[in-house]
Amino acid sequence: MSKRKLIQNIAALTDTTTIKVRFSEVDFMQIVWHGQYIKYFEDGRESFGKHYGITYMDVYNNGYMTPIVSIDCQYKKPLSVEDEAIIETRYINIDAAKILFEYTIYRADDHSVVATGSSVQVFLNTNRELELVNPQFYLDWKKKWGII
């Protein structure tokens, strides 16, 4: 895949959603506990899924589950109680039977970057066996959005 193609895909399949920091998400240091960002990434994926018609339930109803096999997060600035944050979720198209997302979390008031990260998911069938090729419904979904 050329770099140009990649950039187009990023541009084409991006979702943003806004969350508000909950009181219970703040830790001893009075900032959002770092593990919470993994939930924000999940919020981002769900919002993306709803936006582009590929939620966990859509995947499940097609006979698959897509567990996370790798995740990472780099923390740039803290978030505090009542802060609003924008979660940007970018779909990165790859040929392998995997789903790759990149995330950027921005503070809502000044749009500064709070955190970045990425996740990789694989496909399991109903017997919980790893699928080595892309399921048909997923290829159809890619076609629908002009990725392949």
Place this chain on the structure above:
Amino acid sequence: MSKRKLIQNIAALTDTTTIKVRFSEVDFMQIVWHGQYIKYFEDGRESFGKHYGITYMDVYNNGYMTPIVSIDCQYKKPLSVEDEAIIETRYINIDAAKILFEYTIYRADDHSVVATGSSVQVFLNTNRELELVNPQFYLDWKKKWGII
């Protein structure tokens, strides 16, 4: 059920387990977030279940689920990071097709009471329908422990 019988049951079926407060369980006020105690109660039930042979999985393998239908907690003292707490879980025998537990959480160092509470669970069958009479496996379990 007479009060005497009740007291005997409490004495007979009680479990205690010790937990250590996690860093991530502490909130903005630098004390354990109040919702966390609902997890401690669950820790208590799981420890009780293991002790008396009636874990969630035992129940599940008998074809039932036992969702919580009511819970309450009264907070007496705070817990902080690295505190150890003892969760005392008391099984309260009732005739209805319900499971009733009472809880007391103690600070481990001075055995002062941190919180008290209770929970009520019902039985759902595999169709997720409410069971109005006690399942046979549950009556057998009661017999085994001399409650009925």
Place this chain on the structure above:
Amino acid sequence: MSKRKLIQNIAALTDTTTIKVRFSEVDFMQIVWHGQYIKYFEDGRESFGKHYGITYMDVYNNGYMTPIVSIDCQYKKPLSVEDEAIIETRYINIDAAKILFEYTIYRADDHSVVATGSSVQVFLNTNRELELVNPQFYLDWKKKWGII
């Protein structure tokens, strides 16, 4: 306080906010884990606080903290992944130096009742000592909203 006054207060100081069930909030039974509702109540209080100018931070900036001393929840119906729920938070005016809320959680699609509950909070000063009389800022807040 007469019953009539109480009913007026309930009518006057009520907030509703909508939440969407997160994937990570669902448990083994594929329904929202019961402890999660304690967070929904907190979401309700925060939304109420923002609506009526009495958030945790407002309280904190006035030199007080208001920890929960009692909470209860009765579960009526399950919530599942992607369900939307409406949290109704009703302020119940009492003379004592406590904050009392009642909650009703509705399923958004059919407005059926999912859960009910209540919470009690007390005032601690900056030395974390219990305040036995209502802080002035709180009385001012009550006056502003025509409760006293």
Place this chain on the structure above:
Amino acid sequence: MSKRKLIQNIAALTDTTTIKVRFSEVDFMQIVWHGQYIKYFEDGRESFGKHYGITYMDVYNNGYMTPIVSIDCQYKKPLSVEDEAIIETRYINIDAAKILFEYTIYRADDHSVVATGSSVQVFLNTNRELELVNPQFYLDWKKKWGII
């Protein structure tokens, strides 16, 4: 730092602790929710800290906080309700004013690898400013354990 030195450090400063999967940690797929592993890593750090005299509270009492600035996790096998897992936390010595840990989570019954990961922490002083050089207490701690 030579590779030999690194290996020695890993061998020297390693902690293992055992956790039991909580019912509430399991998700829709009836396996431990992926974000939960970030808590397991924290459990590992806390156990390491207790073992080697460098808990969050020790750091805090020396006038510092050590927020996470980077974390990653690779998932190999699922964990289910009631599974026991061993968290191995390895301190990796580096010259920079950072704390680096690597983690391996094993299933307790067959010692198979469930997940691997790493985290990086930095030092903030009481004004929450980044410390660019290692605090003295941290250098003393390194000396005590024969790392420098």
